[in-house]
Amino acid sequence: MSRQPYIRPMSKTTWYMRHGRYKVYMLREMTSFLVGFYTFLMIFALSALAANSPDQWNAFLASQQNPFMVALHGFALLYFLFFQTFPWFKLAPKAMPIQLGEKQLPDSFIVIGHYLAWVVLSAFIFWLAGVI
Amino acid sequence: MTIAKKAVVWGLFAAGGTLTAFVFPALMAIFLLIATGNIPVGLQFEQIHGFAVSWLGKACLFVVLFLSLWHAAHRLRVVAHDFGVRKDKLVANAVYLVAAIGTVLTAFYLFSIN
Numbered sequence: 036m037s038r039q040p041y042i043r044p045m046s047k048t049t050w051y052m053r054h055g056r057y058k059v060y061m062l063r064e065m066t067s068f069l070v071g072f073y074t075f076l077m078i079f080a081l082s083a084l085a086a087n088s089p090d091q092w093n094a095f096l097a098s099q100q101n102p103f104m105v106a107l108h109g110f111a112l113l114y115f116l117f118f119q120t121f122p123w124f125k126l127a128p129k130a131m132p133i134q135l136g137e138k139q140l141p142d143s144f145i146v147i148g149h150y151l152a153w154v155v156l157s158a159f160i161f162w163l164a165g166v167i
Numbered sequence: 168m169t170i171a172k173k174a175v176v177w178g179l180f181a182a183g184g185t186l187t188a189f190v191f192p193a194l195m196a197i198f199l200l201i202a203t204g205n206i207p208v209g210l211q212f213e214q215i216h217g218f219a220v221s222w223l224g225k226a227c228l229f230v231v232l233f234l235s236l237w238h239a240a241h242r243l244r245v246v247a248h249d250f251g252v253r254k255d256k257l258v259a260n261a262v263y264l265v266a267a268i269g270t271v272l273t274a275f276y277l278f279s280i281n
């Protein structure tokens with residue numbers, strides 16, 4: 036007779052609903068759908084650009100202008116900031132602590148450094164796009 | 168998965184996560200501007216085409232799209248597991264295949280812009 040180990044009953048599909056921390060984890064994980072969606076949206080844009088004609092590109096821009104897209108991008112932007120960008124910066128000191136001789140660089144320096152780099156990089160992208 | 172493969176997948180995930188955390192909010196804001204009809208000057212055909220024609224522009228676009236694709240693929244594989252899908256091999260093959268197709272399409276379109 037083999038021993039029967041105790042297996043705690045656990046739902047494979049709704050386990051994260053048991054604890055607030057797991058729910059936040061799942062909310063963070065959902066940003067992977069946004070990354071996938073925007074990547075293919077950009078590849079779609081690239082396909083319009085690859086026709087090398089203004090008509091195709093303008094048709095793409097026109098296809099993106101509707102209230103649904105406004106709502107989608109607005110929601111996606113806020114969701115992504117709070118569930119990917121900010122958490123990623125927050126965990127940066129844990130993922131890559133910086134040692135200076137005997138001492139560790141304070142976590143806050145690394146986090147602030149990330150925010151500064153983010154502001155500069157975003158400004159550069161907006162400048163490239165002609166927004167600023 | 169062998170340790171060697173795991174390092175590659177993990178490296179792409181980490182690099183992609185950092186890159187998307189930094190650049191996606193700005194890109195989403197630009198898509199939001201387009202959706203509201205306020206097309207930024209840099210996105211008019213002459214400008215964006217000029218950017219994508221240059222080798223530096225092509226390199227930037229390829230790095231962003233390549234890392235985003237493989238980052239999303241790796242995470243969606245984990246999301247499938249979290250939602251109770253236990254056929255990891257099938258899921259992994261599916262998501263990595265989509266990422267590979269996306270990579271090839273990106274390279275093809277970038278190559279076609281001239």
